[in-house]
Amino acid sequence: MTVIYPSPIFGPVHSRRLGVSLGINLLPEDGKVCSFDCIYCECGFNADHRAKKPLPTREEVRTALEARLRDMQQNGPKPDVLTFAGNGEPTAHPHFPEIIEDTLALRDKYFPNAKVSVLSNSTFIHRPAVFDALNKIDNNILKLDTVDEEYIRxxxxxxxxxxxxxxxxxxxxxxxxxxxxxMFMKGSYQGKDVDNTSDKYVLPWLEAVKEINPRQVMIYTIDRETPDHDLCKATHEELDRIATLIKETGIPVSVSY
Known part of the structure; x- marks a missing residue:
């Protein structure tokens, strides 16, 4: 089943990786807006969910977030993290940097111990304002599924x-x-093998990870239904093997099976 999230605030949900997560969706609530069209996306293919409603405004996001945080302060639960995710790529929002400023101020006011996380596909990090905003948050989580450009396409x-x-x-x-x-996975798409768990993909990716030298690597596999049904989860053993290779570089790693 395709997941299209409410906008601008949803949850809190229990995240496999982040704990009690209050979601912030900067995309329209009736569709998907993304610079990628991943075959494994839980929100489905872009063409199947064309948004008709506008993006939420900076003011709408701030007002809705403050109301929800005030309610959580009074009634619980306490969020571990405020996570920018939802129906597409959050950094595509034209006021993403300003919304990050607002979110950090509200976090500091209501739940100073909560982290601010952004799940991004990295396609707008070349924009200085987006780059600067991502540098200010707690968890700047950037997608890099492989370093094989044909695979990415x-x-x-x-x-x-x-x-x-x-x-x-x-x-x-x-x-x-x-x-x-x-994301590590197996299976095929339109007759092409999309297994990226082998050394052919993992070893060059690992070299790039070492160059980037992130403070953490999160590896995961398919969790929810995907729009293409010929995709399969990577096995525990495959993910553990990749995690061991990362640990050997000295970079912390988390695995979501």
């Missing part, structure tokens, strides 16, 4: 200019203030 399916070399250079510019998130 098959699986992540960027719908605008995409240069893997540029993305990696911008990731390195965070100087360790980022978390790399990678």
């Amino acid at each position: 098959t699986v992540d399916r960027p719908n605008a200019h995409y240069s893997l070399a540029e993305i990696i250079e911008h990731m390195k510019a965070f100087k360790g203030n980022c978390i790399i998130q990678t």
Whole structure:
């Protein structure tokens, strides 16, 4: 079943990786807006969920977030994290940097111990204002599914200019203030093998991760139903093998099976 999230605030949900997470969705509540069109996305394919409603405004996000945080302060639960996620790529919002400023101020006011996280596909980190905003938050979680550009065009399916070399250079510019998130999976898509758990994919990816030198790597596999039904989870053994290779570099790793 495809998941389309309410906007601008949803949850809290219990995240496999982040704990009690209050979601912030900067995309329309009636569809999906993303610079990728991943074949494994829980929100489905872009073409199947064209949004008709506008993006929430900065003011709408701030007002809704403050109301929800005030309610959680009075009635619980206490959030571990405020997570920018939802129906597409949050950094695509034209006022993403300003919304981050508002969110940090509200976090400090209501739940100063909560973290602010952004789940991003990394396609807008070349924009200085987006880069600066991501540098201010607690968990700057950036997608890097592989360093094989053909694989990315098959699986992540960027719908605008995409240069893997540029993305990696911008990731390195965070100087360790980022978390790399990678989806490992198996199966096929339109007759093409999309298993990225073998050394052919893992070893070059590991070299790039070492260059980026993030403070953590999150590896995970398919959890919810995907729009393409020929995809399979990576096994516990495959994920553990990859995690061991990361640990050997000295970079902390978390695994979500």
